[in-house]
Amino acid sequence: MENNRKIITPGETIVSGEEFLPGDGTRREKEDIVAGRYGLADISDKLVRVIPLSGTYTPRRGNVVIGEITDVLFNGWLIDFGGSGSGFLSINECERFVNKDELQETFDFGDLIVAKVIGVKAKGIDLTVRMRGLGLLEGGSIIKVNPNKVPRVIGKEGSMVNTIKEAANCEVTVGQNGLIWLASDEIENEIKARKIIQFICDNSYVEGLTEKVKEFAGALK
Amino acid sequence: MIIPRLQKQRIIEYMKQGKRFDGRKPEEFRDIEIKTGISLNAEGSASVKIGKTEVYVGVKMDVMEPYSDGPKEGTLTVGFELSPMASPDFDMGPPSIEAIEAGRILDRGLRESGFIDFEGLCIKEGEKVWGMYVDIYAINDAGNLMDAAALAALVALADARIPVYDEATGKVDRHQDRTDKKLPLVKEAMALNLTFHKIGDKIIVDPTREEEQISDYRVSFACSSHKGKPRISSIQKGKEGAITDKEMETILSLLEVKFNEMYEHLSKKIFKK
Amino acid sequence: MTTKKESSESTYTKRFDGRKFDELREIETKIGVIPEADGSAMYRSGKTIAIAAVYGPRKLHPQHMQNPQTGILRVNYDMMSFSVPDRKKPGPNRRGQEISKVIEWALSQCIDLESFPNTVIDVFIYIPQADAGTRVAGINAASMALAHAGVPMREMASAVAVGKMDKTIVADVCKEEEDYEEGEGATDIPICVLSRSKQIALLQLDGKISITELKEAIEMAKKACEKIHEIQVNTLKGAK
Numbered sequence: 001m002e003n004n005r006k007i008i009t010p011g012e013t014i015v016s017g018e019e020f021l022p023g024d025g026t027r028r029e030k031e032d033i034v035a036g037r038y039g040l041a042d043i044s045d046k047l048v049r050v051i052p053l054s055g056t057y058t059p060r061r062g063n064v065v066i067g068e069i070t071d072v073l074f075n076g077w078l079i080d081f082g083g084s085g086s087g088f089l090s091i092n093e094c095e096r097f098v099n100k101d102e103l104q105e106t107f108d109f110g111d112l113i114v115a116k117v118i119g120v121k122a123k124g125i126d127l128t129v130r131m132r133g134l135g136l137l138e139g140g141s142i143i144k145v146n147p148n149k150v151p152r153v154i155g156k157e158g159s160m161v162n163t164i165k166e167a168a169n170c171e172v173t174v175g176q177n178g179l180i181w182l183a184s185d186e187i188e189n190e191i192k193a194r195k196i197i198q199f200i201c202d203n204s205y206v207e208g209l210t211e212k213v214k215e216f217a218g219a220l221k
Numbered sequence: 222m223i224i225p226r227l228q229k230q231r232i233i234e235y236m237k238q239g240k241r242f243d244g245r246k247p248e249e250f251r252d253i254e255i256k257t258g259i260s261l262n263a264e265g266s267a268s269v270k271i272g273k274t275e276v277y278v279g280v281k282m283d284v285m286e287p288y289s290d291g292p293k294e295g296t297l298t299v300g301f302e303l304s305p306m307a308s309p310d311f312d313m314g315p316p317s318i319e320a321i322e323a324g325r326i327l328d329r330g331l332r333e334s335g336f337i338d339f340e341g342l343c344i345k346e347g348e349k350v351w352g353m354y355v356d357i358y359a360i361n362d363a364g365n366l367m368d369a370a371a372l373a374a375l376v377a378l379a380d381a382r383i384p385v386y387d388e389a390t391g392k393v394d395r396h397q398d399r400t401d402k403k404l405p406l407v408k409e410a411m412a413l414n415l416t417f418h419k420i421g422d423k424i425i426v427d428p429t430r431e432e433e434q435i436s437d438y439r440v441s442f443a444c445s446s447h448k449g450k451p452r453i454s455s456i457q458k459g460k461e462g463a464i465t466d467k468e469m470e471t472i473l474s475l476l477e478v479k480f481n482e483m484y485e486h487l488s489k490k491i492f493k494k
Numbered sequence: 495m496t497t498k499k500e501s502s503e504s505t506y507t508k509r510f511d512g513r514k515f516d517e518l519r520e521i522e523t524k525i526g527v528i529p530e531a532d533g534s535a536m537y538r539s540g541k542t543i544a545i546a547a548v549y550g551p552r553k554l555h556p557q558h559m560q561n562p563q564t565g566i567l568r569v570n571y572d573m574m575s576f577s578v579p580d581r582k583k584p585g586p587n588r589r590g591q592e593i594s595k596v597i598e599w600a601l602s603q604c605i606d607l608e609s610f611p612n613t614v615i616d617v618f619i620y621i622p623q624a625d626a627g628t629r630v631a632g633i634n635a636a637s638m639a640l641a642h643a644g645v646p647m648r649e650m651a652s653a654v655a656v657g658k659m660d661k662t663i664v665a666d667v668c669k670e671e672e673d674y675e676e677g678e679g680a681t682d683i684p685i686c687v688l689s690r691s692k693q694i695a696l697l698q699l700d701g702k703i704s705i706t707e708l709k710e711a712i713e714m715a716k717k718a719c720e721k722i723h724e725i726q727v728n729t730l731k732g733a734k
Contacts, residue, residue, distance in 0.1 A: 007731045010604070010641055011649025011690035025646070034690070036606075036648060038641040038730055054533060055644020056551055068225045080222055084551040084613040110226035122562065122611050141231035141242070148644070187235050191244060260623045261541060263576035273529050277622055279576025300584050305570070306547035306618035308530050313570060315585075356575040356584055358620065360545070361528045395579040 005051070008041040014048055015041075025050030040205075057083045057147040057177040059125045063117045064134075066142065066175030067127070069107045074100065077107050079115070081177045082144070085124035089115060093128035095135065112137040112181070114173055140171070140183030143194050145201050147178035152204040153197060160200065163210060167217035168193035192220055229435045236421035241432070247425040248475060250483070253372070255490060257380040264399065265381025269373035271427060273363040278355065278373040280381045284344065284393055285352040295342020295351040299328040301359075301370055308362035308430070326457045327357070327371055327414075330443030334412035334454040337378070341405025344386060351383070353404075364429040367441060371414030372487070378404055379491045408492055412443040412454055413484050417472050419462060424471050426479060437462030440472060444480055446488075451480040504661035505676040511540075511668065516714055518654070518666045518721060523634075523729040525642045533643025535729070537635035540668055541625035546635035548643040550615035565610030569598035571632055573621040593629045594619075600633055600686045600695035601640065604647045615645060626669040627655040630684050633696065638726050650726060651695055652719040653686035656711045658703055663710050665718045678702050683711050687719035 008014055013032040022028045025037045026048050035041060039050040059065070059081075067081035079087035089107070091098050098106050107113060114134050119126035129135045145153065154161050154174055165172050170184040170193040180197060182190045199216050203209060232242065239247060251272030260266040263279035287294060301324035305311040316324070331337065342351040355377065357370045383402045387394040418428045418436035428436065438460045444451040458464065464472070509515070519540030528534035531547035538544075554560050571594040575584045601617065617640065619632035630653035637651040657667035660677030667682060674680040681701020688695055694712070703711070 009650060009727045009730050010647035011688075012727070027648075037644060037646045039644070052644050054642060055646075056532065068222060070223070082222060084553055084610065086553075110223065112225045112227055137227060139231075140227060141235075142225065142228055187238055187240055190231075191240065191242070194242065195244075260543075260574070260576050262579050262623060262625075266576060275528075277574065279574060279622075281576050281581035283581065300575070302584055304572075304618065304620060305549075305616070306528060306531065306534075306545070306620060309549055309552070313568075354575065354581055356581075358574055358622075361530050363530065 005040040005042050007039070007053075008035040008050060009038055010035055014050075015043060019046055021047050023047045023049030025052065052148050054146065054148060057081070059083060059085075059117050059120050059177070061117055061120060063176040064114060064174075065117060065127070065177040066112060066114050066137070066173065066179035066181055067177070069109055069111045069113065072104050072107070072109065074103075077103070079113065079127060081125075081175070082179060083125075083177060087115070087125045087127045089113070089127045089129065093118070093126075093130050095130050107136060112142065114175065114181070137173075137181050140181055141190055143180050143182065143197060145178050145180060145197065147176065149201045149204050150174060150176055150178060152209065153180065153200055155210070160210065160213070163213055163217070164193055164196050164200075167214065168196060192217070195220060224431060224434050228431070232432065232435060233421035236423045236425070239423065241425070243429065245427075247423045248478070250427045250479075253487075255372070255376055257376060263377070264384060265377045265379070265404075267373045267376035267380055268360070269369045269376060271365055271369045272429075273361055274365055274369050275360040276357055276366060276369045276373045277360055278357045278370070278377040280377045281354045281356070282381070282384055282393070283352050283354075284349055284386060284391065286348065287343070287350040291339070292347040293343040293350070294339035295337075295353060297328070297332060297337060297339075297353045297355070299331060299374070300324055300354070300356045301327055302357065303359050303362075303366070307359035307366075311359070311362070322457075322459065323367055323370065326367070326441055326455070327374060329455040329457075330371055330412045330414055331355070331374060334443060334445045335407055335410040336375070336412055336445065338405035338407055349391065362430060364431075364433050365416065365427050367416050368414050368427065371412070371443070375411055375413075376491050378406060408488065409447075410445045411488055411491070412445045413480065413487060414441060414443050415476060415479055416441040417475065419464075419468060424468065424475055426475070436460065438464065440464070442476055444476070444484070446484055451477055451484070504659070506659035506662040506664075506674065509664060510670045515662060515664045516717065518718060519668065521722070521725055523638065523725060525638055525729055531639070531643070533639040533641070533645070535635045535638035535642060537631050537638065539627055539631050539634075539666060541623060542627050542631045543621065543623040544628065544631035544635040545620050545622065546632065546639040547618045548615065548636070548639045548645065549618075550643070550645070551610040551613035552616070554612065554614040560612040562611050563608065565607040565612070566614045567598055567602050567605060567607060567617065568614055569594045569601065569617045569619065569636070571597055571619040571621075571629065573624060573628065577621045577624040593632075596696055596698065597629060597633055597636065600651055600653070601636060603688060603693070603695045604637070604649055604651050605640065606646050606648060609646060615640075624669075626667050626672045627684070629653070630655050630686065633686050634722060634726065638729060641730055649688050649690035650723060651686050651688055652722040652726060653684065653696060654715050654718040654722060656683045656685060656715045656718070657681060658683070658701060658707060658711065661707075663707060663714055665714050683708075683715070685712065685715035685719070687716050689719075689723045692716065
């Protein structure tokens with residue numbers, strides 16, 4: 001399915017014809033569907049879109065992101081998730097009731113949290129940690145990757161991220177914004193996970209990636 | 222993004238085991254790549270890469286009047302631009318204190334080492350001398366711009382050729398090709414710049430940007446060779462932390478080790494012609 | 495009877511470097527030259543080299559400069575001090591500021607700035623080596639860098655410095671040509687053409703030119719920019 005995807009540049013005609021529909025990253029100009037960014041042109045069932053190869057993270061509702069607390073306000077926290085806007089976590093979106101005096105004790109400057117995007121506005125995003133698996137990250141380390149590679153790091157239904165976890169014997173939590181949290185008791189395992197993730201990102205559009213990743217991971221000490 | 226606390230803690234924990242995120246040992250440098258002649262309008266130019274960190278340097282020369290306190294000495298002006306293209310953390314605008322400090326450290330290293338024979342730059346005592354301008358631009362900051370910049374300055378100086386001086390006009394004739402004459406440099410006084418950072422309980426060399434941001438302090442040394450041993454011509458300690466006696470000993474031993482590993486090898490590379 | 499030389503003949507009959515009148519200098523391109531940036535590219539035309547780095551869309555500080563209706567594009571063009579025979583003192587100067595602005599206007603036509611309100615896209619262009627045509631080389635590098643950075647763009651921008659040496663129109667002027675003094679001397683015409691709409695996004699001139707000659711220059715520029723665009727596309731597609 002990846003064979004027919006070609007790299008396309010802004011302003012190029014991807015395909016011509018009334019029957020095609022302009023999807024993400026494209027626009028219609030008379031007969032032509034025109035690329036609106038650099039990426040991979042993808043045509044499925046007459047829907048034409050451009051899959052980005054690069055570019056800053058565009059938040060979507062339902063995304064799980066990893067971000068850093070940059071400010072403690074009176075009613076919540078401001079989070080930097082690496083995008084061009086800010087994230088806001090309201091005091092009401094925490095798992096347990098948080099008193100207005102306990103804000104800094106709950107999440108402090110420099111803390112990292114895993115959160116879910118519940119709203120996207122012009123000035124930034126609204127987050128929640130009111131679900132299992134969300135909340136404060138403790139210990140471990142983080143690695144930053146190009147957010148456009150995240151789907152490859154996760155794989156179909158999480159298959160790739162499971163491969164990484166098994167091969168490196170390391171906990172891996174992937175944020176859609178390109179921040180990935182790694183945790184293992186053995187530091188070597190975190191280093192191993194880093195290398196595997198780097199390999200995936202460097203080879204993201206290669207065929208048979210899963211096999212190659214398993215090979216690569218096996219060859220690491 | 223400011224370094225999250227857990228990241229800083231992890232880097233320190235790794236360091237306690239003598240490990241770094243990129244798999245290097247504390248005393249290990251990334252690969253160094255040197256190129257000359259990257260700018261043909263410069264009298265001498267170079268690019269140096271340490272890992273993915275890259276700088277460009279150009280040397281320009283012009284004829285000028287000497288300073289009153291050095292009637293038969295040439296002049297040297299060193300500039301270091303932390304260009305905003307090199308890092309998301311660099312801003313537009315006048316030089317930051319980081320850029321100013323770095324430029325001055327580089328200047329001292331070049332000047333105090335005796336690498337440049339300033340009297341060899343004299344054209345007519347009291348009247349005309351060569352003025353040298355060494356301008357360094359950061360291209361990509363993946364940490365340790367300092368050592369890359371200092372090395373690149375040496376390479377560019379060694380690569381430089383003196384332009385034609387027209388006695389009749391008393392100016393440089395830029396319409397003619399440069400002469401074959403190299404700058405008056407003292408090879409043995411070539412000053413290698415090595416910067417050490419303290420993280421956790423270790424002293425490291427060649428930091429990445431993250432490591433630079435969380436270190437307790439850094440110390441840069443400019444060393445040349447004197448009878449095969451390192452002779453230090455400039456030191457700068459930066460950032461808040463304070464150095465214990467034990468750490469000082471560790472740093473100085475590591476300095477000697479790295480000097481022995483790197484100095485001869487780099488000197489040969491730079492002065493191959 | 496004396497024939498007026500200036501009515502039809504030009505003194506510039508052969509280019510200094512032997513190129514045909516509409517021939518471009520040797521071009522070399524590369525993307526990803528600055529890994530820290532969101533996008534980056536190098537564009538070389540003959541001896542002129544431009545490097546461009548793009549950061550963004552990213553947060554704009556201070557906050558009061560943010561525009562809730564549109565994103566902002568900032569271009570900073572600077573020549574490295576050693577890029578020219580007579581050293582240029584480091585730091586901004588008026589020429590650099592003017593060039594930054596005209597480049598910004600040109601590139602803004604390619605980008606849907608309204609889709610990034612409150613943010614900024616920073617484009618930094620540096621010239622390590624100059625032999626005329628630096629601003630157009632800068633645009634060519636910046637255009638590739640913007641695409642490489644994944645910035646949503648309607649089309650790409652390509653630019654060339656067309657010149658008129660006495661009465662001869664040529665494409666991609668080199669420094670020697672810029673200094674030409676015979677006859678009507680040298681007229682320098684940097685032009686930027688957008689890749690799909692073919693609109694002119696940058697146009698400057700200094701020298702002397704008639705309307706007919708200007709039209710000829712624009713035609714030549716459009717053809718040259720098509721060739722340049724093809725090279726930019728091939729670079730982004732990884733072909734060489």
